[in-house]
Amino acid sequence: MPRPTVFLSLVAMVSYSMALVNLTTTGCADASGLQKCLDDETMTTLACIHEADGSQVAILACGCTDYIRKYNCYSSHCWNRVNECEYQSYIVEYLALCPIAKLPIPYFPAPANASDSCSCNVGLVDLAILSNEIQLGACSANGNGLDPGANVQKDQGCKCCTLSGALSSMYALCPDTDPNLIGLSAIQEAATLADTSFDTCSPYLSKFNCVSDLGYSQIPGNTFYNPSNLPPTGTSTLFNVPGTVTAPASGAVFTYTNGADSQVYTITAANFKAGGKGDGNGNSPPAATAASWESIEKPLTQRLQMDANSGPLLCHPKPSPNMPQKIPSLVLFAVIGLVHSQTKLTTTGCIDVSGLQQCQNAADASTSQCIAQANADGSQFELLACGCVNYTLNYNCYATHCWNRVNECEYQAYVIEYLSQCLSAKLPVPYFPAPDNAADSCSCNIGNVRLAIDGSIDETATCTGNVNSIQETQGCFCCELSSALSSMYALCPTTDPTLIGLSLIQQTETDSNTPFDSCGPYLSAFNCTSDLGYAQIPGNTFYDPSNLPLTGTATLSNLPGTVTAPASGAVFTYTNGGDGLVYTISAANFNAGSGGTGSGSGSAPTATTQATSSKSSGGRRSINPGPFSLIFVLYFTSTIV
Structure with missing residues (x-):
């Protein structure tokens, strides 16, 4: 999916x-x-x-x-x-x-x-920024022999040298140019993801010499600036200098x-x-x-795929002076966001609170080990895989120890976040989406809303490949937006759309350069179903800009009811769509045939992984990279222009 x-x-x-x-x-x-x-x-x-x-x-x-x-x-x-x-x-x-x-x-x-x-050699600036960000991975991986306190200091020094090297190179190469036009946003994003403000770097840049102490290469201008001696900021725009290329x-x-x-x-x-x-x-x-x-x-598959049987990457990209790689520092920082997800899985009210907490702690410990190994290997893609695995471990923990709350907004939103952040993520995922009108379920079935939006995007790929004119292509884009919006209004008419996927649809508008307000003529000219091949949607109506329903205002809440027995049974197995592995989920504190009464044993069974992965037999669609499913979280690359 x-x-x-x-x-x-x-x-x-x-x-x-x-x-x-x-x-x-x-x-x-x-x-x-x-x-x-x-x-x-x-x-x-x-x-x-x-x-x-x-x-x-x-x-x-x-x-x-x-x-x-x-x-x-x-x-x-x-x-x-x-x-x-x-x-x-x-x-x-x-x-x-x-x-x-x-x-x-x-x-x-x-x-x-x-x-x-x-007027500014933007190519040299970009390569200089890339070079400094590449060196962060090697720098951070070289502290294994230090005591924990010294290692923390050195890691912070690595981050500050990366930021200083990138900023200093930019100032040296293009001192008069507005840095916002030549890569400052990428450096700022790196600082944010590293939780390291450059303003705090003076002590570390005084303590460590980036070249002799931490192994960084010399940079254009030969000066690693600190926050106190940055040159004046340029204000010039980009323009082409005079001259003519005749050959x-x-x-x-x-x-x-x-x-x-x-x-x-x-x-x-x-x-x-x-x-x-x-x-x-x-x-x-x-x-x-x-x-x-x-x-x-x-080669792209090799970069994104791992061997499911042996675990290690098929291809470990290594920095090369001639071949810039994809910003391992941003990958390193982005994985922190994957591990510390925006949606938190809480233990309150779970059937096995202590078991869930133990399981989550074990998942975090496993992820920390994964990150340490990835740093030692210098592999940015292993780092991203660690974040994906953290999601999988945690929702398996929840399906085991908190099966009585899986219909609620919290768990459903967590799985949506996983599907959004992890490129290798696919269904099935336990207890997602929740059944309609289930006990103790979210007031809006956000899982179904998300799948409807994803479905509209899938269909647009087919639609644009089957049409032969610009007008029809624009019709595809408009049907995509109408399908997503109309499904959202049909499934959750009273819910504030900003809480259930509107931003995703707005991003699609931007990506396709198609404001929905401009879609009236195309939705009149083309029937999305009969003319362009879109499937029928919830509510059976493709709205246009002139007849959208009133916007809901309700927040998300959990409906009344109590789940007394796991919907999938006391024990079940499933093949994870992201990594191709078979997992066994054993419901904690539940005995089959007990009428839903908890066992009271306090036992904390955890999801187990079968020894072999379940691979699809072929075709480009089947990418089953194994337990450490490699992903490419492309959102962070959009900051580098």
Whole structure:
């Protein structure tokens, strides 16, 4: 069951072809050739998403491939503008959003002080920030021999050196540029996730020399600033410095091996003959050899998948000076958010309070060990897997020791959070969603609401792959929004929609660049069910902007009733959709046939894991990575632009 985690909704992956940074054709050596190349690749990406058949990895591969195809288009047809802010920012975005993106990439970063280049070399700034964030993983993993107090001090020193190295590099490379335009938000997000304000770093930067004590590489400008001596903040916008590129820097024809898919691409410069003179006839050579999403899918799967039998990662990405990796510091900080979830599973009123507390404590201890091992291995993806496993352990604890409260808002919201945060998460999950009108259930069946929203996103992938016009594609986006909103109103008409998924729908509006207010004409022109193939929805009415029901105002609460027996029985097994493992859940303090009377033994059985995983037999849809299900929490990459 795919989850719409920020930009990894299926609509957002369609929007991958409409990147945040747009590649424009004005002033290009071959403007018409570039436009045709970009248009062709957009259609290819839409077809790729349809062919992906719901596989999250395949869809992500489509997005990565879209970037590769389009920057190859630009290198062929707009080689005279590759030093400019536009192209360089596009590559920075690709490195942030595609988890296997690596150098080399044509014409990136631009040479220092090149003709017609960006006023700030955003490529060098991005690589400098990445380098410092990469070094945090190695720095944090090197304190195993220290006593606990010294290790805490050193870890804080590592965090402060990462923040200082990133900030200092930015100031050294582009002292006059407004830092908000060149990566400050990424550094601020890192500081927030690390729970480390740079303002508090002076003692640690005085205690530790980042280079000699903690092993950081020297940075541009050779100075690790502390909070007291940061240079004045620049205020300049980004612009292109004067100059004209009259010949492609890499020659009329060149080949390169792409770092992401290891494919060799041939780039032929349009409208250029060796010697620097355009041929003047408007001929447009073919774009670079097309990237294949299948060639991306395999390495991407390896990055996101673990061997279920042996446990370790199939691929441990290691930092390389030539191949920037995905910000392990942000991964390290983000996993803290996964382990300390926003929704708390409380023990009050549970059938086995002490057993649940013991089980949760054991889960936290196991997760701490997992994080320590991941740090020792220097693996950012193991860290994220630890967060996913923490969710699984905790909801299994709850299903065992608090089965009498699983219908309540708290548990249902916890599972929704798991499905949102963990890319490998899939149903089944015990006791989710709750049955309609069950005893002691949430006033709004938030599980059904979430599944309805997810269903609308799933169907949009199919819809956009089956249509042939821009109008129909826009109709798909509008039916997606209408389906999600209408389902929410039908299932929980009196509940405040901001509490049950409205923000997710609003994010989908943003991802698809489709405000629901603009959807009236498309919902009149197309019947979502008969014309575009959407399934019927709860309430059987696809609302348009003019006839939405009144917005509810009620908060979430638990309905009256008492669960006296576990709905799934005293003992049951299930195959977890996220990791493919079979778990046995034994209901605490319940004897089958006792009429629901607790045993009073206070025993604390815990969920057990079968020795083998239950793997699907094949197909791109089946990604069963094992007990430490690897995920890619893409929300944090959106801060790096």
